[in-house]
Amino acid sequence: MAKKSTMMMAVAATAAAALTLSACSSEGGRQEAAGGEGGGGEGAGTPEINVSLITHAAPGDTFWDIVRAGAEENATKNNVNLQYTSDPDGARQAQLVNQAVDQGVDGIVVTLAKADAMSGAVERAVDAGIPVISINAGEEEFADMGVITHFGQNESIAGEALGERLQEEGLEKPICVIQEQGHVGLENRCAGVTEVLPETEILYVQGTDMPSVKSTVTSSLQTSDADAIVGLGAPFTMTIIEAVEETGSDITVASFDLNAELAQAIADERVLFTVDQQPYLQGYSAVDAIWAYHRGGFTPGGGQPVLTGPAIVDGENIENVLAYAEEGIR
Amino acid sequence: MSSTTATPDTAAPPAGSGAGADERVAKRSLFRTLLGRPELGALVGAAALFVFFAIVSDVFISPAAQANVLYSASTLGIMAVGVSLLMIGGEFDLSTGVAAISSGLVASLFSWYFATNVWVGVAMALVVSLLIGFINGLIFIKTKLPSFIVTLAMFFMLAGLNLALTRLIGGSVSSPPISTMDGFELGRSIFAARIPVFGVDVNSTVFIWFGMVLVATWVLMRTRVGNWIYAVGGDAEAARAVGVPVTATKIGLFMAVGFCAWVLGMHLLFGFGTMQSGEGIGNEFFYIIAVVVGGCLLTGGYGTAIGGAIGAFIFGMSQRGIVYAGWDADWFRFFLGLMLLVATVINLTVKKRSES
Numbered sequence: 001m002a003k004k005s006t007m008m009m010a011v012a013a014t015a016a017a018a019l020t021l022s023a024c025s026s027e028g029g030r031q032e033a034a035g036g037e038g039g040g041g042e043g044a045g046t047p048e049i050n051v052s053l054i055t056h057a058a059p060g061d062t063f064w065d066i067v068r069a070g071a072e073e074n075a076t077k078n079n080v081n082l083q084y085t086s087d088p089d090g091a092r093q094a095q096l097v098n099q100a101v102d103q104g105v106d107g108i109v110v111t112l113a114k115a116d117a118m119s120g121a122v123e124r125a126v127d128a129g130i131p132v133i134s135i136n137a138g139e140e141e142f143a144d145m146g147v148i149t150h151f152g153q154n155e156s157i158a159g160e161a162l163g164e165r166l167q168e169e170g171l172e173k174p175i176c177v178i179q180e181q182g183h184v185g186l187e188n189r190c191a192g193v194t195e196v197l198p199e200t201e202i203l204y205v206q207g208t209d210m211p212s213v214k215s216t217v218t219s220s221l222q223t224s225d226a227d228a229i230v231g232l233g234a235p236f237t238m239t240i241i242e243a244v245e246e247t248g249s250d251i252t253v254a255s256f257d258l259n260a261e262l263a264q265a266i267a268d269e270r271v272l273f274t275v276d277q278q279p280y281l282q283g284y285s286a287v288d289a290i291w292a293y294h295r296g297g298f299t300p301g302g303g304q305p306v307l308t309g310p311a312i313v314d315g316e317n318i319e320n321v322l323a324y325a326e327e328g329i330r
Numbered sequence: 331m332s333s334t335t336a337t338p339d340t341a342a343p344p345a346g347s348g349a350g351a352d353e354r355v356a357k358r359s360l361f362r363t364l365l366g367r368p369e370l371g372a373l374v375g376a377a378a379l380f381v382f383f384a385i386v387s388d389v390f391i392s393p394a395a396q397a398n399v400l401y402s403a404s405t406l407g408i409m410a411v412g413v414s415l416l417m418i419g420g421e422f423d424l425s426t427g428v429a430a431i432s433s434g435l436v437a438s439l440f441s442w443y444f445a446t447n448v449w450v451g452v453a454m455a456l457v458v459s460l461l462i463g464f465i466n467g468l469i470f471i472k473t474k475l476p477s478f479i480v481t482l483a484m485f486f487m488l489a490g491l492n493l494a495l496t497r498l499i500g501g502s503v504s505s506p507p508i509s510t511m512d513g514f515e516l517g518r519s520i521f522a523a524r525i526p527v528f529g530v531d532v533n534s535t536v537f538i539w540f541g542m543v544l545v546a547t548w549v550l551m552r553t554r555v556g557n558w559i560y561a562v563g564g565d566a567e568a569a570r571a572v573g574v575p576v577t578a579t580k581i582g583l584f585m586a587v588g589f590c591a592w593v594l595g596m597h598l599l600f601g602f603g604t605m606q607s608g609e610g611i612g613n614e615f616f617y618i619i620a621v622v623v624g625g626c627l628l629t630g631g632y633g634t635a636i637g638g639a640i641g642a643f644i645f646g647m648s649q650r651g652i653v654y655a656g657w658d659a660d661w662f663r664f665f666l667g668l669m670l671l672v673a674t675v676i677n678l679t680v681k682k683r684s685e686s
Contacts, residue, residue, distance in 0.1 A: 028511035029445030059493050060503045060608015181660070203653070204660075208609050210602050211405035212649065218398045219653040223389045235504065235606055242602070246524065246531065247394070261507060261604070328502060 044078045044291070049106035051075065051290050053283070054096045056113040056137070057086040062235060062259050063279055067136070069329050070283030071109070078291040090117030097121035100130075107131045107290030109283075112138020112145075113185065119145050131293045135282040137185055139305045148293065149301035151285045153277035153309035155185045159192015161310040162254060162275045166197060166228055169272065171252055173199040174228035175220060179207030179236050186232050189256060193230065201226055210239055217243040221251065228252040234259040234274075241270050258313060263325035266318045276321075277309030280329045368625035369637035371676035375623070375669070376644050383651035390654045393530040400532065403646030404539035405594065406620055407639050409613075411542045412583075412590030414621040414638030418550070419583045420563035420630025421477035423466065425484035426591055427613030432488050433459045433595025434605045435496055438505040441513075448513035456592050462488070463588025467581030489611060496607035505605040514600070521593075522601035535597050539639070542590070546635035559583065564631030619666070620645050623673040644669065 053071050057064035068084055075082035083105075087093045093114065098121050100108050108125050112118050112134045119141070125132050126146035134142040134150045142150040166174055174197060176190035181204050194200040203220050205213040217229070217240050229244065229251050231237030237255035244251055255262060255274040265271045285306065292298040300306060313321050313330075324330040383390045390396075409426050416423055423429075433455045441451030462484070470480045493503065500506045508514060521538075524531035550556040558579045561569035570576045599605060624641030626633025648669065652662055 025441070025445050025447055025511040025513070028508055029442050030506070058608055059489070060496075060606050062502060062504045062606070065502050204662075208612055209405075210598060210606075210609065212402065214601075215398050215402040215646075215650060216653055218401075219395065219650045222392070222395055222398070223387070223654055223656065235604075239602060 046079055046291070046295060048079050048081055049291070049294055050081045050083070050103075051107040051109060051287055052096075052100035052103075052105050053082060053084045053109045053287070054093060054100065055084075055086040055111045055135075056088050056090070056093055057111075058088040059086075061233075063233065063257060065328060066259075066279040066330070067283040070280035070285075071287045072283075073329075074284045074287040074291070078288065080287055080291060082287065090114030094118050094121035097125060101125045101128050105130060106294060107133070107287075109133050109135060109286040109290065110138075110147075111136045112141055112147075115141035115145075122147065131290055133286045133289050135286045136279070142305070143303060148299050149289060149303075150305040151282045151289075151308055152305060153307060154305075155188035156192040156195070157307075158256065158275050158277065158310040159189040159194075160196050161192075161312065162189075162230065162256065163193040163196025163200075165273060165275075165312060166193075166252075166254060169228075169252070171228040172197055173201070173226045174230050174254070175201045175203050175224060175226045176230050177203045177205055177213075177217065177232060177236060177240060179205055179213065179233060189232055190230075205236070207233075207236065210235075213239045214243045218247055221247045221249050226251060228254060231255045233257050234262040237262055237271060237274070238265065241265060245270075258321070258325055258330055260325045260328070263313070263318060263322050263330065266313060266315065267322055269315060273312055273314035275310045276313050276330070278311055278330075279308075281308040368633050369640055370625070371673060372624045372637055372640040372644065375673055375676070376640050376647070379644060379647050379651070383647060383655060387651070387654040387656070390651060393528060395650070395654060397527075397530045397532045397536075399646045399650045400536045400643075401646075402650050403643045404533065404535040405597065406616060406645055407539045407642030408535065408542060408594050408597075409587075409590050409617045410620045410624070410638040410642045411539075411546050411635055412587035413617045414624065414626050414633060414635050415546055415550070415559060416583045416587050417618075417621050417626045417628070418563045418630060418633045419559045419580060420566065421470070421580060421583065422481060422618070423584065423587050424478065424481040424614050425462070425466065425488055426587060426617055427610040427615075428485055428488040428492060429459065429462055429588065429591040429610075430594040430598065430613075431605060431607065431610035432462065432492055433592045434599035435492055435505055435595075435607060437596065437599055438508055438605055439496065439499045441511060442506045442508050443499055445511075448508060448511050448517055452513075452517060452596060455595060456589075459588040459592035459595065460585050461588070462591070463585035464581060466588075467584035470584070471577050471580060485614065489608075492607045492610075496605075503607050505599075505607070507604050508599075509603040517596065517600040521596040521599075538593060538597075539642075542593070543635050543639045550635060555579070555582075560631055562630075616645065619670050623670060641673075644673075 055064055071082055085096045087096060094117055097108060097110060101124055108130055110122060110132060115138050122132055122145045132147045134147045136152045139150050139152055139154055174193060176193050178186045178190060180186060190202050201224060205216045213236060229240055231240045234257050238261050241253055244253055253271045255271055258274055258276045262274060266274060289300055321330050413423060413426060436458045437451035437455035440454045441448045466481055466484055470477050496505060497503055523534040525534055550559060558574045561574045562576050562579045566576050620641035621638040623644055624637030626637060648665055
């Protein structure tokens with residue numbers, strides 16, 4: 001034990017010494033005083049309302065940061081007290097909705113990825129007279145539950161858009177990389193791609209383990225004669241790029257969704273394009289719709305879902321997107 | 331457990347047993363010696379699996395594919411080194427998967443927040459990783475709860491801390507990119523380099539893994555600490571009675587696991603630039619599977635570090651082999667379960683036979 005603690009002290013001392021020497025990095029790192037909080041603006045002047053945003057986000061998924069950023073920005077604008085919770089398990093997400101109903105919130109924004117599990121809780125909210133808006137997933141089911149409207153992207157249409165774009169580029173045989181087996185939305189995207197390009201190959205990777213993602217993609221590149229590879233989420237596409245560049249393959253990389261690094265990779269021409277569903281808009285519009293409902297009983301969409309995508313981001317329009325991606329809203 | 335079968339046969343027989351004709355110190359035939367090796371079952375399994383995939387896929391035996399299999403095995407095997415030592419010492423650690431992520435996050439967030447050289451963060455991460463191991467060990471010793479429960483609690487706490495602190499400090503659920511910061515390239519050239527060997531690029535984690543297995547094997551076979559590890563895993567009370575420092579050995583083992591988590595965490599950080607704070611959950615079971623497949627007994631006191639390495643290699647082969655063979659990945663987990671079952675049954679049979 002004595003040996004171990006001496007060693008630990010030595011390490012701590014080294015770290016402390018390095019700190020006191022102020023080994024400041026010449027580049028990167030946190031920037032001090034990074035300006036005011038984004039958004040803000042004047043309040044709407046309406047009384048404060050409480051809104052719950054309840055998603056099926058797995059903890060640690062960057063995509064939901066962007067949804068949340070949009071919702072929070074609108075909440076600040078419209079004097080909304082926003083409470084964010086999430087649970088990837090359908091039954092537990094339903095409990096969160098029930099909790100919000102018990103709290104007597106003024107509005108609920110919910111994702112319906114597991115619509116069957118959610119329907120009971122959502123209908124209970126609707127019966128209690130709480131306006132409910134669905135986002136991201138649940139396009140088919142929202143109307144039956146009495147949800148006012150749905151903001152999201154039709155995953156099949158998004159998949160088809162990606163397939164068509166690949167076709168324009170003369171690419172016929174993509175690999176569609178799914179990071180979560182059995183996820184309906186992801187399967188639909190790849191099904192959409194397959195609809196346009198029947199030779200599409202589907203590859204499953206274990207999304208919770210990046211080294212495994214990388215080496216599975218490498219194995220696939222070593223055996224396949226595909227001419228394109230498609231990541232279904234920005235962090236996974238970044239790993240796919242690594243694998244492609246290390247195997248020296250000349251395969252084209254395309255993607256769904258967006259984050260700052262992926263935007264940079266598109267600017268650097270390492271990725272041809274991405275299909276963005278503009279998650280910021282989902283969070284923003286949903287909170288806005290709740291506010292508008294209280295303001296004047298408005299119901300957007302006319303019983304139809306409001307599509308927030310697909311929006312294709314490629315070398316042509318990346319300049320307009322890059323800065324916003326770095327800000328964390330694209 | 332009987333210490334004569336558990337200690338590797340290279341170790342000296344217990345001194346003072348006297349009688350030269352004692353059957354316990356009689357020379358064993360080569361066959362029986364081989365049969366008594368804990369890793370035998372795994373080795374046979376690995377060879378069979380290798381031949382099998384070599385037949386069903388022509389790419390599988392290419393050097394590039396093997397480099398990829400080894401890489402896959404190494405990211406698992408690095409943790410399996412610590413986990414196997416701990417399991418031989420009679421304990422479990424369920425916090426390993428998220429602890430590796432914690433380590434990478436500490437390095438990344440610390441150096442980013444204070445805008446220091448990345449290596450300051452790397453040193454901090456080592457301190458934190460060893461500390462996590464120390465706390466696991468200390469709580470285990472003080473409360474006398476099963477290590478299963480103690481480390482399960484640590485698993486949840488770390489998973490929560492990873493998410494909460496990453497968001498609190500970095501403002502996002504993934505760590506901020508640090509690839510342009512000072513010291514990053516050096517880190518990459520150690521923890522995630524591509525080293526050309528016979529015309530193929532092999533990831534540096536493979537060599538780190540081999541190195542760690544060798545060190546662990548040396549410790550187990552040739553040092554007093556190694557004997558202590560087998561002793562505390564076999565019967566902690568008996569070990570204490572003969573003067574083995576049980577508390578220090580167990581805490582040290584948890585810290586060794588912490589060290590492995592640090593090595594893996596650094597690979598994740600330097601290999602991928604940013605860390606996703608929600609990752610790593612579930613990986614702890616894969617490390618345990620690799621170690622069990624490699625011939626360590628869940629009850630402790632029996633097994634080797636090389637066994638864990640073979641287990642990791644089997645894992646890497648099946649994970650990648652399924653893709654090389656072009657099979658439906660839906661079956662992967664089924665194979666994994668089947669493999670685990672077969673491996674443990676073989677181990678049990680082999681052990682019984684060598685004892686009879």
